[in-house]
Every structure is written in structure tokens, then in C-alpha cells.
Amino acid sequence: MAKLTVNLSGMEMKNPVIPASGTFGYGMDYLDFYDANILGSFSIKGTTLDPREGNQIPRICEYDYGMLNSVGLQNPGAHEVAEKIFPQMKQVFDGQVLANVSGFSVEGYAECARILDQEDVVGILELNISCPNVHGGGASFGTDVNTACEVLREVKKVTRKPVYVKCTPQCPDLVKMCIALEENGADGLVLLNTFLGIRLDIRTGKPIMKNVTGGVSGPGIFPQALYKVYQVYPHVHIPIIGCGGISKASDILEMMYAGASAVEIGTLNLTDPMRMPEIIEELNELCDNLGIKDINEIIGRAHR
Amino acid sequence: MAKAEIMTVIENTPLTKDTYRLRLKSDQPVQVRCGQFLNLKIPGKALRRPISVTSWKDDEIELTYRVVGEGTRILTQCRDTLDVINECGNGFDLTKFDKEVLLIGGGIGTAPLIACAEEALRQGLQVKVVFGYQNRSQTLFQEFFREKGIHAEYVYDEDGENVVTRIRDLGLEKMDFLACGPVRMMQAVDGIMEGYGQFSLETRMGCGFGACMGCSVRLKDRMARICKEGPVFEKGEIVWQNLL
Incomplete structure (x- = not known):
């Protein structure tokens, strides 16, 4: 049995497998399928300061190798999450989670982070900077280095927990962004959020989703996400969580070879709710077959 | 579960x-x-x-x-x-019915109402049926109702009729009902029925078990996931324009 335990900025995990934000709710939706305690951790549904109802349906469509979503950050708001949902979550998960902090203004991010910072069950604040900045013409925080770093600095002021920034592939120069985020105090990076995409109805010619565009995820984006991790890794000294289209144990190894210290898995949970226990088992076997004694040894192997 | x-x-x-x-x-x-x-x-x-x-x-x-x-x-x-x-999903709740139930279906939406008919018969409810299809070649489940001895009204768009016109013609508006079919049909049914009822909705879903929030809609007084809190909702809860 290989050693699969990893440590992300002090957050101990049994293995490097983390269901990604937005695909795992607050942990309760998978109770019918398996015990969440087999997981390294999970990232909670993107949480904003105020409750949000999200976008109109249809919010979902698919392509041959995955799906698109435009849920629009539906969530009950940081106060309700902290007061009502976290106590339930603690009943089903013994470890710590990544609290995905989303927002539409610098102040909104900081206040949301301050509320979630006070919770023991939160091991890492995961800053989702893919959201549009309502005060900045609607452009995503994550596409502009200055606004992304401003959000990060303000969040860092209100928390002592590690802050990992979840970047968007829409960022025109991701390496430059990640270097700047590290300089501005990021404790880690999550690479990446979904790629923007669209599908059209074959009968009407119109967009399928009410919101027109959505985030592309699933196995079809794996090589691109892997490449971004590979590209960024040599330029930063903070841990990277690799995320994007992982569907099997060998994908986890590739992500870690490219430079990831752990991985987030999203769409796979939705299409195959039983896959996490299987994939952790498969990861163990694969490491044994490849003679990997400690999974931490393989981080960044592609660059050595 | x-x-x-x-x-x-x-x-x-x-x-x-x-x-x-x-x-x-x-x-x-x-x-x-x-x-x-x-x-x-x-x-x-x-x-x-x-x-x-x-x-x-x-x-x-x-x-x-x-x-x-x-x-x-x-x-x-x-x-x-x-x-x-x-x-x-939650499924229909037949325990809310007393004595009789009207099953109103349109197109492939008639399929789940067959399970309801069986359940209603098990509970001793009297079952009435109005099913609508675009044309006769799409007709489903006639044999089922013959076997069960249930009189079922079948209406077809090709005859210029639909479930709403038939319900009116037969004066069934006061009956408690279960309905499933195209959104516009159910919206029209909601508009004429005066009693208690349940509607089964559908939309594109991501996971189907509540994790992705891909099928959440605004009801009158709450957000609900069609796959988890639904697909069945009670008359009076649904805001039809949010489903169009």
C-alpha cells in the first residue's frame, strides 16, 4: 500500500482526492452512495455573502466528453452555511473542508471569508475569482491581475486560514497571474475552474442554456487543465491543486507529475456518484504497480 | 434513497x-x-x-x-x-387523495401516470383518466386501461382537441388530480382545475440526485431541485414562467 496522505498548508488529508466545489454540495447529497470520510477532503458549494437563487433553467447541457453548467452560484449565503449547514456537515465528515468563497465585489469576498474563517471545519479558504466584478464592468476578477490580487489581499486581512486561489482558464496570462498571486500572499493555487463555452439547440439554433454560456467541464478538458498545471508549476513555490476533467486514477498521477500536490474532481461525481471510492482504490493499486511508495514523491516529476 | x-x-x-x-x-x-x-x-x-x-x-x-x-x-x-x-426524486403522494383521482397526461408524460393508476387502484381510489397525444399513432397504454377496466378518455391534437377542452366538456374541473406532460399543457391544466393536484416536472439535469443544483427552479415560496425535492410539486407551488 502506497502512502497516499498529503498535507496542504497544514490540512491533513488521507489521500489527494477532493471533490470539486459545485459538484458535492455540502457533502450531504452523497450519503446515499458512500461515507464521505474516505475522501481526502471536499470543496463546498461556492458560497457568497448573501443568498443567491442562481440562473434560470436550463442551467445544464452536455457535449460528448463532459458538460456545461450555468448554475449561477445558487447558495444559501455565508451566514446560513456557517450556522445551519456546517453543523450538519460535521455529522457526516470528520476532516476539514475547503470553503469555496465567491463574490461580486472585493468587500463581498472579504466579508464572506471572514464569516467562514471562524469555522473549525474549514481547513482552507478557496477563493473563486472566476466571478464577474459588478463594480468593474462585469469582467471576471480572475482575468485581471490587479483586481484578483486586490481581492486576495483583502481576504488575507480577515483570515488566518490558508487561502488558495482558484484561477480561471479565461485569464490571458495565467503564469503571470499565479506569480502575482503568490507575491500577494496566496498560500496555494487551484488550477483550474471551468472553461467558458456554449451549445446551441439543433432545432432552433438558439443557445440551450438560459444564461447562454456556461462552464465546460468533464474529461474533454483534461489535457488543457493538465497543461496549465505543467506551465505554472515551475514558476511558483506554493502548492497547486490540479482540477479539470479527471476521470481515472492515472489522470490523478499525471496531474501530480505536472506539479499538483492534490487534485479536485468535479463532473465525475455527477455522472458517476460511486466513482470516488473506486478511484481512490484504483489510485492505491496504480501506485503499487508503478512502485510509488509515497505519492508526495511524484509531485512535479515531469519537470525533473 | x-x-x-x-x-x-x-x-x-x-x-x-x-x-x-x-x-x-x-x-x-x-x-x-x-x-x-x-x-x-x-x-x-x-x-x-x-x-x-x-x-x-x-x-x-x-x-x-x-x-x-x-x-x-x-x-x-x-x-x-x-x-x-x-x-x-420524491414521487407522487397518493395518500393525499380521498375516494377518487383524475390522471391528466400529455405525450410521453402519460408514462408515470400508469404507475399512479396502479397505486391508486391498490389504495381503492376511483381512477379517471384524460390522456392527450398529438395524433393517434402516438397513443400509449390503451391496453393497460382495458385490462384494468378503467375508462380512459383519449384526445388528439389532430382532432383540434386537448386535455383541457375534454376536461371542460366532461365537467371534471373540480376533481383532485395528478398531471404530467408538456409545461404549457400543465400550465393550462393548472388554470382550469379547482381542486387539489400534483404536477410532475422535468428539465435538463446534471446529476439527478441533488448535488449539482443544475435543475433548481424558483417556486412561489422557495427554490427547489426538480430532481430531489421534485419532480412532483403541488398545485399552487409552481411558477410556470420559470419553466418555460
Whole structure:
């Protein structure tokens, strides 16, 4: 049995497998399928300061190798999450989670982070900077280095927990962004959020989703996400969580070879709710077959 | 409780030009309720396809599906086993009915109402039926009602009629009802029915068990996931424009 335990900025995990934000709710939706305690951790549904109802349906469509979503950050708001949902979550998960902090203004991010910072069950604040900045013409925080770093600095002021920034592939120069985020105090990076995409109805010619565009995820984006991790890794000294289209144990190894210290898995949970226990088992076997004694040894192997 | 399992395909045959009967066998007794759905993994497709239950007995489930796109077309070729998530959604609640129930269905939305008819008969309710289709070639389940001795009203768009006009003609507006069909049909039904009722909704779903929030809609007083809190909601809860 290989050693699969990893440590992300002090957050101990049994293995490097983390269901990604937005695909795992607050942990309760998978109770019918398996015990969440087999997981390294999970990232909670993107949480904003105020409750949000999200976008109109249809919010979902698919392509041959995955799906698109435009849920629009539906969530009950940081106060309700902290007061009502976290106590339930603690009943089903013994470890710590990544609290995905989303927002539409610098102040909104900081206040949301301050509320979630006070919770023991939160091991890492995961800053989702893919959201549009309502005060900045609607452009995503994550596409502009200055606004992304401003959000990060303000969040860092209100928390002592590690802050990992979840970047968007829409960022025109991701390496430059990640270097700047590290300089501005990021404790880690999550690479990446979904790629923007669209599908059209074959009968009407119109967009399928009410919101027109959505985030592309699933196995079809794996090589691109892997490449971004590979590209960024040599330029930063903070841990990277690799995320994007992982569907099997060998994908986890590739992500870690490219430079990831752990991985987030999203769409796979939705299409195959039983896959996490299987994939952790498969990861163990694969490491044994490849003679990997400690999974931490393989981080960044592609660059050595 | 949602349950992932591999089921054996024991029948997958056409009933009309574009609807199929799919019978699946589990390795254990089936515990599904009427109005619940199975989420079927389709070979070569990323997302599952939610299909409501037509009937069940012991370890077998019968589904009826219409071929509407690539996924359901591939499904017609499935002959061996299917990876399913069973017992999805809340289902209809027949305990809310007293003495009688009117089943109002349109198109493939008539399929889950067959399970309701069986359940209603088990509970000793008197069952009335108004089913609508675009044309006669799409007609489903007439044999079922003949066998059960239930008089079912069938109406067709090609005759310039629909379930709403027939309900009015027969003066059934005061009956308590269950309905499933196209959104505009259900909206019109909601507009004329005066009693208690339940509607079964559908939309594109991501996971089908509540995790992705991909099918959440605004009801009058809350947000609800069609796959988890639904697909069945009570009359008076639904804001139809949010489904169009």
C-alpha cells in the first residue's frame, strides 16, 4: 500500500482526492452512495455573502466528453452555511473542508471569508475569482491581475486560514497571474475552474442554456487543465491543486507529475456518484504497480 | 434513497414509431414509488438520462421513453445491462387523495401516470383518466386501461382537441388530480382545475440526485431541485414562467 496522505498548508488529508466545489454540495447529497470520510477532503458549494437563487433553467447541457453548467452560484449565503449547514456537515465528515468563497465585489469576498474563517471545519479558504466584478464592468476578477490580487489581499486581512486561489482558464496570462498571486500572499493555487463555452439547440439554433454560456467541464478538458498545471508549476513555490476533467486514477498521477500536490474532481461525481471510492482504490493499486511508495514523491516529476 | 446499480435489460422494444418499452431487472426487490425516476447511463454520453417509472413488480421495473435526441437513440440499442441510479426524486403522494383521482397526461408524460393508476387502484381510489397525444399513432397504454377496466378518455391534437377542452366538456374541473406532460399543457391544466393536484416536472439535469443544483427552479415560496425535492410539486407551488 502506497502512502497516499498529503498535507496542504497544514490540512491533513488521507489521500489527494477532493471533490470539486459545485459538484458535492455540502457533502450531504452523497450519503446515499458512500461515507464521505474516505475522501481526502471536499470543496463546498461556492458560497457568497448573501443568498443567491442562481440562473434560470436550463442551467445544464452536455457535449460528448463532459458538460456545461450555468448554475449561477445558487447558495444559501455565508451566514446560513456557517450556522445551519456546517453543523450538519460535521455529522457526516470528520476532516476539514475547503470553503469555496465567491463574490461580486472585493468587500463581498472579504466579508464572506471572514464569516467562514471562524469555522473549525474549514481547513482552507478557496477563493473563486472566476466571478464577474459588478463594480468593474462585469469582467471576471480572475482575468485581471490587479483586481484578483486586490481581492486576495483583502481576504488575507480577515483570515488566518490558508487561502488558495482558484484561477480561471479565461485569464490571458495565467503564469503571470499565479506569480502575482503568490507575491500577494496566496498560500496555494487551484488550477483550474471551468472553461467558458456554449451549445446551441439543433432545432432552433438558439443557445440551450438560459444564461447562454456556461462552464465546460468533464474529461474533454483534461489535457488543457493538465497543461496549465505543467506551465505554472515551475514558476511558483506554493502548492497547486490540479482540477479539470479527471476521470481515472492515472489522470490523478499525471496531474501530480505536472506539479499538483492534490487534485479536485468535479463532473465525475455527477455522472458517476460511486466513482470516488473506486478511484481512490484504483489510485492505491496504480501506485503499487508503478512502485510509488509515497505519492508526495511524484509531485512535479515531469519537470525533473 | 437513491441507489446506484447495474440492471439487466430484459426488454427494449418499440411501442410506437418513437416510444420504447424498457424493462429492467434488478438483483433485489425494487422499492421505487410512482413518480420517481431512474437516471440511466447512456454509452458514449456524458450525462445520464432521467426516465420516470411506468410500473414495477418484484425485481423488475418498466420504463417508457420517447426518442428525442442522440442519447435516447443510443438507448434504443441497449440490450445487455444498464448502469442506473434508482429511486430518484420524491414521487407522487397518493395518500393525499380521498375516494377518487383524475390522471391528466400529455405525450410521453402519460408514462408515470400508469404507475399512479396502479397505486391508486391498490389504495381503492376511483381512477379517471384524460390522456392527450398529438395524433393517434402516438397513443400509449390503451391496453393497460382495458385490462384494468378503467375508462380512459383519449384526445388528439389532430382532432383540434386537448386535455383541457375534454376536461371542460366532461365537467371534471373540480376533481383532485395528478398531471404530467408538456409545461404549457400543465400550465393550462393548472388554470382550469379547482381542486387539489400534483404536477410532475422535468428539465435538463446534471446529476439527478441533488448535488449539482443544475435543475433548481424558483417556486412561489422557495427554490427547489426538480430532481430531489421534485419532480412532483403541488398545485399552487409552481411558477410556470420559470419553466418555460
